[in-house]
Amino acid sequence: MGKIKLYMVWGSPPVNSVLMTAKALNIDIELVEVDFSKNEFLSDWFLKLNPAHTVPTLDDDGFILWDSHAILMYLVEKYGKNSVLYPEDSKTKAFINQILLFDCGTVFRCFSDCVKPLFYEGKKSMDQNKLSNLKDVYVILERILTSSKFLASDNITIADISILSTLLPSNLVLPIETNKFPKLSVWLEHMKQAEFYQAGEKALETFRIGFETVTRSFLQKKNMSKPKLYYNPVSPAVRSTLLVIAALDLDVELVTINLMAGEHLTPQFLKKNPLHTLPTLEDGDFVIFDSHAINAYLVGKYGKNDSLYPKDLQKRAVVDQRLHFDSGVLFPRMGAIVGALLRQGVKVIEKDKADLVAQAYQSLETLLEGNTYVAGNELTIADFSIVATLSSTNSALVPVASNTYPKITAWLTRMQALPYYNQANQVGVDMFKGMIQSKLA
Known part of the structure; x- marks a missing residue:
């Protein structure tokens, strides 16, 4: 038979x-x-x-x-x-x-x-x-x-x-x-x-x-105009979006916003984004800000598949959870150090603030247990958001010790091996590091 x-x-x-x-x-x-x-x-x-x-x-x-x-x-x-x-x-x-x-x-x-x-x-x-x-x-x-x-x-x-x-x-x-x-x-x-x-x-x-x-x-x-991204690569949030754009191989018009000159506070920009934050995306008549929302939107509209932001509800929930870890834990703790240096005249990285960043590292180390990437075994937008923040803290604020955080170190190495990583993220990381070092005593 x-x-x-x-x-x-x-x-x-x-x-x-x-x-x-x-x-x-x-x-x-x-x-x-x-x-x-x-x-x-x-x-x-x-x-x-x-x-x-x-x-x-x-x-x-x-x-x-x-x-x-x-x-x-x-x-x-x-x-x-x-x-x-x-x-x-x-x-x-x-x-x-x-x-x-x-x-x-x-x-x-x-x-x-x-x-x-x-x-x-x-x-x-x-x-x-x-x-x-x-x-x-x-x-x-x-x-x-x-x-x-x-x-x-x-x-x-x-x-x-x-x-x-x-x-x-x-x-x-x-x-x-x-x-x-x-x-x-x-x-x-x-x-x-x-x-x-x-x-x-x-x-x-x-x-x-x-x-x-x-x-x-x-x-x-139908919409021949390119999406337009208002950005400054010194911003970790901006760099997470640059990583998404590179991963999707999108043709996007980049418009540099000079933060030191206050271009984000002009009436024209405030009309687009009343929170005056970067990145801000303009796609035709649609304007959206906050990198996490922008990144999800770009994958949903332009992605060849949903691997970077899965449609499966459980997989998406894990990605969302990690995105909120970035926006609610890791990024604010970095921001507390940066804010003190840039706006409060502090000349050193304060220990209590650095300890909070280290605690966030420990949480991330645990999240990576058994996972290749931060939300599982597939690369997602959560990796882009977290690596943009963590590479900044690691370079200039609180170094990631490989013996203390071996899983983070291995993950960071995988991210750095992405063909578009250097242009989309490392260039901005170097700018961020230079800015921080100029403020330290």
């Missing part, structure tokens, strides 16, 4: 439903990618398999089947006897079939209507009426979930997997708002906890990259 083959393409929601179901059933499937860019789906050999030239197409030892919903039913009935995914009970099975048909005829169609014009027709935006239809789908699913935890029974079934495969990319196109769709949001989180969910992550990421690529290109064409 030969291995089951699945003719597929990454990024397809129907394919994703089969991948997740196969994982749930622990079925070993050979994946055969169909190259749509070369029109392989229209080739003679593929049309013999599937005259409708669609993916997924299943080949189970010579038995050919297409349409994801039919494939899901077949896989469970053959390889998952008495499985709760598609049980023998006629009433439950009828409910499952009902949801599968709802996905096929309504949910997937509404999703497809929104994105096809972007990918295949060169449209520059999504039709608002079609987005409204997709939102109506969310409303219906919210109602369905009023009476049960899952869509067709009290257990996860192939109805849930099929809808999930369509809803995951739909959520990128039209985000499911938790306050408006609380039951649907809870259901979505339950589904993400299932073991089979990981089998669909590559397909979802492939769609995400494609979707963000086409929408970003349209946005860039």
Whole structure:
């Protein structure tokens, strides 16, 4: 008996439903990618398999089947006897079939209507009426979930997997708002906890990259003006944003603000930012200040993916926590020393203030326990904010002793190895160090 083959393409929601179901059933499937860019789906050999030239197409030892919903039913009935995914009970099975048909005829169609014009027709935006239809789908699913935890029974079934495969990319196109769709949001989180969910992550990421690529290109064409960053590299907060800009490879107009000349206090600048702080970002008619908010915005709008500021709520919460550690602990403690030197005429680094910075180092050392970066094992905007602050304190105020803080030292070495680190951060660190040394006795 030969291995089951699945003719597929990454990024397809129907394919994703089969991948997740196969994982749930622990079925070993050979994946055969169909190259749509070369029109392989229209080739003679593929049309013999599937005259409708669609993916997924299943080949189970010579038995050919297409349409994801039919494939899901077949896989469970053959390889998952008495499985709760598609049980023998006629009433439950009828409910499952009902949801599968709802996905096929309504949910997937509404999703497809929104994105096809972007990918295949060169449209520059999504039709608002079609987005409204997709939102109506969310409303219906919210109602369905009023009476049960899952869509067709009290257990996860192939109805849930099929809808999930369509809803995951739909959520990128039209985000499911938790306050408006609380039951649907809870259901979505339950589904993400299932073991089979990981089998669909590559397909979802492939769609995400494609979707963000086409929408970003349209946005860039629509708004040809560069984002404008008001900055001065001596500021650690500014340098965190410069690191983000470099990591995203953005083309940004940099406007230097001379702090010593009071340019941040002019009426023109105060109109943009009443807090008169740097950095301040101007993106078309949109103006925002505070580096942490700016950095999150830049990744959200211009990032090729969400790795620097994850959309996953738990991962994002950890990043946010570390950002607040910078803004609420590390940066203010540095600011207390700098303020005393620059504005109060103090000529030495006061021990009590230095001790507080050292305490912050100890907290960071603990946060790095078991982690490659400050918010886990992936580089994020939290690393950029903290390294901009810490490299400043380390160079001029409170050195980081490698024997006392080995994890910080190793992390700092990793950050310094980034190809854009020197230009985006070290140049400003050297300026910061020179400024501090000029104030010390």
